[in-house]
Amino acid sequence: MEDTPVKxxxxxxxxxRLFKDGEQKIFCRQWPGLTMVSIxxxxxxxxxxxxxxxxGGAQGVLVLACSEKACQYLEGSSRSRKRVDYARxxxxxxxxSAERLDFxxxxxxxxxxxxxxxxxxxxxxxxxEALPAIAKA
Amino acid sequence: xxxxxxxxxxxxxxxxxxxxxxxxVGCDSCVAECAAGGARxxxxxxxxxxxxxxxxxxxxxxxxxxxxxxxxxxxxxxxADQVPEHDAIxxxxxxxxxxxxxxxxxxxxxxPALNTLFIGETQSRGVWQENCLGCGSCKLGYFGAVCPxxxxxxxxxxxxxxxxKGGRCEVNPEIPCGWDLIIRRLNAxxxxxxxxxxxxxxxxxxxxxxxxxxxxxxxxxx
Amino acid sequence: xxxxxNLEKVLASGxxxxxxxxxxxxxxxxxxxxxxxxxLLGHIDAVNVTDNQTAIVRMSSIAACSILKxxxxxxxxxxxxxxxxxxxxxxxxxxxYALGISNVLCLTGDHQSFGxxxxxxxxxxxxxxxxxxxxxxxxDEEKIIGGESIQxxxxxxxxxxxxxxxxxxxxxxxxxxxxxxxxxxxxxxxxIFNMDQFKKFMNQAVDxxxxxxxxxxxxxxxxxxxxxxxxxxxxVAGMDIPDELIRRMAGVPKEKxxxxxxxxxxxxxxxxxxxxxxxxxxxxxxxxxHKVPEILELAxxxxxxxx
Numbered sequence: 001m002e003d004t005p006v007k008x009x010x011x012x013x014x015x016x017r018l019f020k021d022g023e024q025k026i027f028c029r030q031w032p033g034l035t036m037v038s039i040x041x042x043x044x045x046x047x048x049x050x051x052x053x054x055x056g057g058a059q060g061v062l063v064l065a066c067s068e069k070a071c072q073y074l075e076g077s078s079r080s081r082k083r084v085d086y087a088r089x090x091x092x093x094x095x096x097s098a099e100r101l102d103f104x105x106x107x108x109x110x111x112x113x114x115x116x117x118x119x120x121x122x123x124x125x126x127x128x129e130a131l132p133a134i135a136k137a
Numbered sequence: 138x139x140x141x142x143x144x145x146x147x148x149x150x151x152x153x154x155x156x157x158x159x160x161x162v163g164c165d166s167c168v169a170e171c172a173a174g175g176a177r178x179x180x181x182x183x184x185x186x187x188x189x190x191x192x193x194x195x196x197x198x199x200x201x202x203x204x205x206x207x208x209x210x211x212x213x214x215x216x217a218d219q220v221p222e223h224d225a226i227x228x229x230x231x232x233x234x235x236x237x238x239x240x241x242x243x244x245x246x247x248x249p250a251l252n253t254l255f256i257g258e259t260q261s262r263g264v265w266q267e268n269c270l271g272c273g274s275c276k277l278g279y280f281g282a283v284c285p286x287x288x289x290x291x292x293x294x295x296x297x298x299x300x301x302k303g304g305r306c307e308v309n310p311e312i313p314c315g316w317d318l319i320i321r322r323l324n325a326x327x328x329x330x331x332x333x334x335x336x337x338x339x340x341x342x343x344x345x346x347x348x349x350x351x352x353x354x355x356x357x358x359x
Numbered sequence: 360x361x362x363x364x365n366l367e368k369v370l371a372s373g374x375x376x377x378x379x380x381x382x383x384x385x386x387x388x389x390x391x392x393x394x395x396x397x398x399l400l401g402h403i404d405a406v407n408v409t410d411n412q413t414a415i416v417r418m419s420s421i422a423a424c425s426i427l428k429x430x431x432x433x434x435x436x437x438x439x440x441x442x443x444x445x446x447x448x449x450x451x452x453x454x455x456y457a458l459g460i461s462n463v464l465c466l467t468g469d470h471q472s473f474g475x476x477x478x479x480x481x482x483x484x485x486x487x488x489x490x491x492x493x494x495x496x497x498x499d500e501e502k503i504i505g506g507e508s509i510q511x512x513x514x515x516x517x518x519x520x521x522x523x524x525x526x527x528x529x530x531x532x533x534x535x536x537x538x539x540x541x542x543x544x545x546x547x548x549x550x551i552f553n554m555d556q557f558k559k560f561m562n563q564a565v566d567x568x569x570x571x572x573x574x575x576x577x578x579x580x581x582x583x584x585x586x587x588x589x590x591x592x593x594x595v596a597g598m599d600i601p602d603e604l605i606r607r608m609a610g611v612p613k614e615k616x617x618x619x620x621x622x623x624x625x626x627x628x629x630x631x632x633x634x635x636x637x638x639x640x641x642x643x644x645x646x647x648x649h650k651v652p653e654i655l656e657l658a659x660x661x662x663x664x665x666x
Binding site: 046047048049051052054055090091093094095096131132 | 145146147177178180181183184185186187188189191192194
């Protein structure tokens with residue numbers, strides 16, 4: 001298990017401006033197993049996306065959002081919080097630790113904060129018993 | 138619209154664990170509006186089931202499909218190709234959808250994923266209110282367009298009971314007193330006089346009390 | 360006289376009438392029922408027998424009425440529309456009258472969610488006013504719902520309840536008028552604790568001429584303790600208990616609270632007698648039936664009866 005990188009998916013709001021053109025790919029190379037997905041607003045993410053991502057083999061999913069006040073679409077950031085909570089509820093229903101799913105508001109353009117967060121999240125996920133892999137039909 | 142909620146996953150699992158392949162079918166009309174059985178919820182439930190089986194080291198085939206209306210054959214036919222490949226259909230349709238699927242796919246097990254609740258409206262985002270019981274003889278015109286049959290917990294026809302307090306029902310303060318709503322509406326319309334007349338016993342034979350109902354229109358038939 | 364009801368005779372004579380409530384047991388033990396009823400015998404004009412009150416399963420009201428009748432009581436059969444459809448209600452009216460029960464109080468009943476059978480279907484085929492009109496038509500027109508004629512009309516003296524305190528408050532007297540127009544011979548009110556509001560309600564009823572068409576009996580419930588007063592205020596549907604009364608109960612030591620409750624009830628009864636349009640009282644001494652004679656004695660109603 002140690003050899004296989006832990007699959008983590010991060011949905012991040014485009015308005016956080018974490019990466020300039022082309023930087024995201026380079027960043028991900030430094031983090032094996034990491035997939036970063038840029039979305040127009042964290043509010044676009046819904047519980048079914050998160051569950052599907054988990055069912056697709058992710059060991060953990062992070063949603064990165066702007067602060068509530070900074071949300072370009074006014075309600076996006078507060079909505080996504082509720083949706084992540086709802087998805088966490090579903091994880092609990094199926095007996096999977098809700099810790100695998102998290103929602104974090106970070107300052108814009110703060111790559112250091114991002115890296116600290118990823119380190120923390122990764123170690124948390126590694127501390128949990130790995131989910132069985134999905135056998136592809 | 139028909140308002141429903143998703144069943145708990147444990148109950149669904151109890152009903153479908155015996156099958157090796159399940160076609161999860163959403164319905165993109167009423168139950169999509171009430172966020173119980175549309176495309177989103179179909180993806181949510183199918184994913185949750187996959188995770189749930191994963192957790193138990195089981196690996197049934199779970200396929201998603203969504204049709205516009207599970208209560209109309211033209212739409213039901215759209216999944217005809219997928220149905221034979223599965224042991225059962227898990228329907229996110231209302232009770233009518235589940236039964237229509239069972240009629241069309243008569244040799245297939247059809248399992249409900251929803252609890253169908255009522256005919257209602259989207260009162261505000263995330264809030265659905267029951268306001269019609271389908272009694273078959275609409276009397277809203279006499280009651281300021283607020284239904285005493287559906288909105289009063291006791292179906293009272295002649296005014297509020299002694300349990301109405303501050304506009305709230307005695308059953309639960311979360312329930313607005315239907316009669317309080319009726320009186321306010323008619324008062325605002327200047328039509329309170331409609332309520333002073335005695336309303337005789339309701340003819341329930343047009344409701345479900347008369348047995349399962351059916352509408353047949355020859356002009357609409359092929 | 361519309362009926363052979365003794366209660367009607369008393370009310371028609373102009374004497375201040377007294378009725379009291381007697382709840383049947385949760386079971387078939389007639390001894391409990393008879394014990395309760397014995398303490399009321401000879402002190403009241405008629406006894407209300409509750410019908411699965413607050414939706415808790417108890418001995419049937421008709422059976423209990425019949426037992427009380429045999430003891431020499433004048434029973435008032437309470438009937439709620441919560442549990443029976445129009446077939447059962449009309450059939451039970453026939454049966455009750457055949458057993459010699461000549462008073463009925465038509466009610467909708469507390470919702471089943473209050474009781475010990477919360478999963479039950481709520482029937483509510485008729486509402487209380489429709490039941491009232493149904494019994495009146497059976498008696499006066501000799502017809503059941505739908506117009507079929509009957510063999511042997513139940514000559515029942517018909518009552519209804521009124522709650523002067525429920526909301527919308529302005530509507531309460533209109534609802535009373537509807538009940539009177541539908542044929543209510545007498546009205547028993549919800550327990551009165553808010554005297555000011557009750558007086559307003561009665562003024563309206565008098566102004567509308569309702570007290571000339573029906574007899575109104577004011578409801579009274581003695582508090583056993585401050586705990587009971589608080590419980591009723593918080594938990595019982597349709598109650599309006601002013602804080603002042605609760606404070607008064609709380610202001611006396613625990614062992615004196617029952618006496619204080621009785622004192623309040625007596626004061627209220629005396630005030631009712633001063634209100635125009637009140638024809639009597641209806642005492643609902645919940646599981647305290649044996650105290651009723653004492654309350655009536657203190658209110659000066661016992662000697663009046665005997666004269």
